Amino acid sequence: MSTETDLVENYKRAYGNRIGFGRRPALIFIDFVEGYFNEACELYADVDDALASALRIREVARQKGVPVIYTNVVYQAGGKDGGRFFQKALPLRNFIQGNPMGDWPKGLEVGEGELVISKQYPSAFFGTSLASTLASWGVDTLIHTGVTTSGCVRATCIDSCSHGFIPIIPREAVGDRHEAPHEANLFDMDAKYGDVVSESDVIDYLNTLEQE
Template sequence: MTQDLDDNYKIAYDNKAGFGTSPALVMVDFAQGYFDPDCVLYAGVDDALASALRVREAAHEAGIPVILTEVSYQKGGRDGGRFFEKAKPLSCFVKGEKTAEFAEGLVPRDDEIIVTKQYPSAFFGTSLASTLTAMGVDSVILTGLTTSGCVRASCVDSMSHGFTTSVVADACGDRHPAPHEANLFDMNAKYADVVSEAEIIAYLHALKTGQSRG
């Protein structure tokens, strides 16, 4: 059955978008709550963060923009709308909660942009698309949490805003492998190229080398 599904998708969706020439790295919602065993959001995604930090370092070495997203709500979640009403764990992102802070090891740098959001996509209701366009960005590299939620939503919106999109599989995580793998599979089929950490770092290294030669 799995082989039949793979064959079916290859016939319909076997296509690579490739990498752009002027990318930006977007790190979606690496919040402390996902790493706190006492938090309802806990997902055991340390490997994803470690991978994302390596990609981040390569991005800075290549001189491309790095954007961190965070989720933040007023007390009571009045600015969270129906999303806050439906998804109760979002209370972990109310301002002042330690679980809403960036994960240990991810300290924002002065040259990084922080985008604050209330909904799944990094683009919805934020200035991210216009900021990337103003910087001349043509493509987005996505890492983050969770694969089936905010990463997927950001992926679809990235593509919809006209950015060639790559999702780094190793640098994304979810609380269960099934939604993680299913959403990587579907994003790769329709919206983005799902790539490995090694592939994206090799691309960033080549980008850096090309810039230095130029």
């Protein structure tokens, strides 16, 4: 059986490449909603640290005029627009329109003029205008923050790559309900789809940009 060291070395042989940052980034907050912060909800994931990291990144992004986008998940009554995803993932009932578990958590407020995209499926791109909007803004890099690493963050990362944007994932600014899927999906995204970097790497990059 291979050791963790063997695995890392094996992947480096095939997947050790880095894309690097582009020239025009946008920052996305993926599904940072109350259900993941409320211990009474089955979605609770103990991700306060991830939100705090994302907010620190947002502070610099705003200073530099980098677009900030937020996603939430919203369903019609009974989940009639949720398809197989709603049928499979029972906790999604918390996101039926009007349920407070779908609200923004304490400490997260959408700024004036910042874009909110409501979705019904894991990826922020699927069935939404996100790709067209980013293209119209001339964006080439999408900085991913949010929850969960193994779910909507990963799905958005893959679609970001597929649509031609550079996926950047600051590891401190994404979270999951358990360390195992969190780390496994960071490993896989970094190997195949985008660059997993540190919060400080993202902030250093943003500080190199001229203010728009």
